[in-house]
Amino acid sequence: MISFDVASLFTKVPLVYTIELILDEMYPKCTETCQEKLKTKQCKMCRDRADFETLLRAATSETHLLFDSKMYIQHNGVAMGSPLAPIIADIFMSHLEKTLMNQLEQAGVRLWLRYVDDTFVLIEQNTEIQNIIIILNKFHPSIKFTYEIEQNDQLPFLDVNVIRTNDHTKFETTVFRKNTFTGLMINWSSFVPIEYKKAAVVSMVQRALSICSSYSLLAKEFENIRQITKRNGYPSTFVDIRIGIGLTKWLGKDNDKRINTVTEPVKKKMFFELPYVGRSTDGLKRKLTAFANKIRPDTDLCFYSKTPQSSQTFFQLKDKIPKHLQSDVVYAAKCGDCNDSYVGKTERQC
Structure with missing residues (x-):
């Protein structure tokens, strides 16, 4: 290889x-x-x-x-x-x-x-x-x-580690992480919605399920996920629940549930921006969802929060374009010999 x-x-x-x-x-x-x-x-x-x-x-x-x-x-x-x-x-x-x-x-x-x-x-x-x-x-x-x-019958390709079996008759695959991988992720104490923390774990679980070619390699990867999340303060029960949900879907044990949901009418999604301020935000979401189900049962209320301003907002990394080179700038030019003035607008610079 x-x-x-x-x-x-x-x-x-x-x-x-x-x-x-x-x-x-x-x-x-x-x-x-x-x-x-x-x-x-x-x-x-x-x-x-x-x-x-x-x-x-x-x-x-x-x-x-x-x-x-x-x-x-x-x-x-x-x-x-x-x-x-x-x-x-x-x-x-x-x-x-x-x-x-x-x-x-x-x-x-x-x-x-x-x-x-x-x-x-x-x-x-x-x-x-x-x-x-x-x-x-x-x-x-x-x-x-x-x-x-390849080294020791192994070769990384993208985020997949391809392993040649001892008898050289087939290949196995597992998740590959570079030597520079720090193991950092969203910390459990971070002030972000719980959905972000769920998604951080679920993404690793889904990657393991899609890449690992055997149950033994999958079990090792799940243990790696537990160790990574533990170092970032995640409760073991929280992680095990995410792994269990991922396994259930992967093994197809929720087929009956999916068949039932297919026959249900598709609800119209309505997006609602809601600033995240902690647990009170979660309580408000539940109340708004319950209220929407009463007055509009055909609507699925989806909440989202805008990310805070990044550090680039406060630090100018790019050169500032001079005013006379910017487009859509309204300017006024006064005549030096009389009181007349001209008002114009800059266009795109070629």
């Missing part, structure tokens, strides 16, 4: 190259004579290709940012957090796989699974790993692959 990883994929994706891949797939190139014509005289496919290329470049390679009073433009890679970033990165990686798969199989690759930039690969026993690295790194100068080999 071996895992190949692209170093800093999002910031290294070759934009010009990938945009051409997208355009060629959606709008195959027409004749050169058609492309040399004026846009109004081009065929519909060429016009659509040009329009889509303009939109792609505006959303990727023509984005700007202000840092240290200087304006920068991104000419390569995709911005972290951009909605298009994972799509463009995946398109590039899919093209890489499609192009190199025959060479990789000849080099000894027998199974290639990928999620974004992380891969899980099975290779033949006598395979030269450096040959595979050379094939991958030759594809494009912007992309560099690193690799991690």
